[in-house]
Amino acid sequence: MTGFAPLTPPPRLLMGPGPINCYPRVLSAMSTQLVGQYDPVMTGYMNETMALYRTLFNTKNQQTMLIDGTSRAGIEAVLVSAIEPGDKVLVPIFGRFGHLLAEIAERADAEVHTIEVPWGEVFKPEQIEAAIKKVQPKLLAIVQGDTSTTMFQPLEDIGAICEANDVLFYCDATASVGGNPLEVDKWKLDAVSVGLQKCLGGPSGSAPITMSQKFVDVVRTRHHVEAGIRDAHHESARGPKIRSNYFDLGMIMDYWGDERLNHHTEAATMLYCARECAILHLEEGQQNVIARHKVAGDAMLAGVQALGLTPFGDLANKMSNVVGVVIPDGVHGEQVREDLLLRFNIEIGTSFGPLKGKIWRIGTMGYNARQDAVLHTLQSLETVLRKQGMSLPAGAGVDAALAVYSGAMNV
Numbered sequence: 001m002t003g004f005a006p007l008t009p010p011p012r013l014l015m016g017p018g019p020i021n022c023y024p025r026v027l028s029a030m031s032t033q034l035v036g037q038y039d040p041v042m043t044g045y046m047n048e049t050m051a052l053y054r055t056l057f058n059t060k061n062q063q064t065m066l067i068d069g070t071s072r073a074g075i076e077a078v079l080v081s082a083i084e085p086g087d088k089v090l091v092p093i094f095g096r097f098g099h100l101l102a103e104i105a106e107r108a109d110a111e112v113h114t115i116e117v118p119w120g121e122v123f124k125p126e127q128i129e130a131a132i133k134k135v136q137p138k139l140l141a142i143v144q145g146d147t148s149t150t151m152f153q154p155l156e157d158i159g160a161i162c163e164a165n166d167v168l169f170y171c172d173a174t175a176s177v178g179g180n181p182l183e184v185d186k187w188k189l190d191a192v193s194v195g196l197q198k199c200l201g202g203p204s205g206s207a208p209i210t211m212s213q214k215f216v217d218v219v220r221t222r223h224h225v226e227a228g229i230r231d232a233h234h235e236s237a238r239g240p241k242i243r244s245n246y247f248d249l250g251m252i253m254d255y256w257g258d259e260r261l262n263h264h265t266e267a268a269t270m271l272y273c274a275r276e277c278a279i280l281h282l283e284e285g286q287q288n289v290i291a292r293h294k295v296a297g298d299a300m301l302a303g304v305q306a307l308g309l310t311p312f313g314d315l316a317n318k319m320s321n322v323v324g325v326v327i328p329d330g331v332h333g334e335q336v337r338e339d340l341l342l343r344f345n346i347e348i349g350t351s352f353g354p355l356k357g358k359i360w361r362i363g364t365m366g367y368n369a370r371q372d373a374v375l376h377t378l379q380s381l382e383t384v385l386r387k388q389g390m391s392l393p394a395g396a397g398v399d400a401a402l403a404v405y406s407g408a409m410n411v
């Protein structure tokens, strides 16, 4: 007897901005027995995972794989592998994760240039184009959906601007992937990294990425040569060494490629999990998953509005999968979250930066982009707010959400 009980977490409904409850099939995949790193069964799973994520990312990029670690492992791998000290990087910032991209680029010794819009807004392509012309960066790093503000940055016109100005186009699509459109090839993205813990319905801990040939060529000029393991032909790389061994995309590509050169020990359980997330997504159908997130998001939005609450930001550019809700005057925001958590087993999100204490963030993602999850959350929120002294139209949130669902067929 150790005195430690077996794991029995309460059955929370995770309706924040991520993480969310996993799809049950993803949980099963994670309890699957391991095989060896270079077992043909394992390398077969790796190849399948690459193919699945090519489809999910809508790309033909050969170099599509997993970085072991949370979403920022993918961000860091892309940035430290592309940036040489002194390279100019442009980061348009519209929320917390834009600041993260700038911070990681700075640590890679880039000359970082930023432009900003107020939290709750996104950039127009002309603003990004003007900054690119002025700065002439090697790389543009931008977030697609920033959960800190719930905003969704349109990307479809930015790739052509980057191409015309010979700029690499990188996007962190962690929060948006799966629940919103992402067309890697059509939008001319050179590198994209994501995570599983938002709309893909998995846990945090694996970061799928994809890289265009143009991006790969940049990484290959500075391939790190690991003494004693690498073949002679890798020594032709000219640029300065990538400063991280773990995040050296040159070595990671060789590990996932036909040569299977040894790098890290694959986080096999996370690979099983990432593979299952992609299978579930593609079995349901990309457009169907996007539609399911749209109706769940619309229903949650309609519900909070019917309760007389004010959604945050420019609703025309909101991600489908998360809504910011302005905390009404006289309401104790943290007390509401605590009551929801401890009495109703429902978690919603707080906020940070300029929005700290001002908005809650309510997510409808992955497994939880479901009608029953939306309805339970709205009814519970109404009850908790009434307990805080607000007088609210009884059942109005649930009725508004139900109306959205009955107007949307087959979702």
Ligand SMILES: *Cc1c(COP(=O)(O)O)cnc(C)c1O
Residues within 6 Å of the ligand: 018, 070, 071, 072, 073, 097, 143, 144, 145, 146, 147, 148, 172, 173, 174, 175, 195, 204, 205
């Ligand atoms: C949630 C989120 C992340 C998460 O990063 P982790 O390293 O997995 O915590 C990254 N980027 C964006 C845009 C996000 O919304």
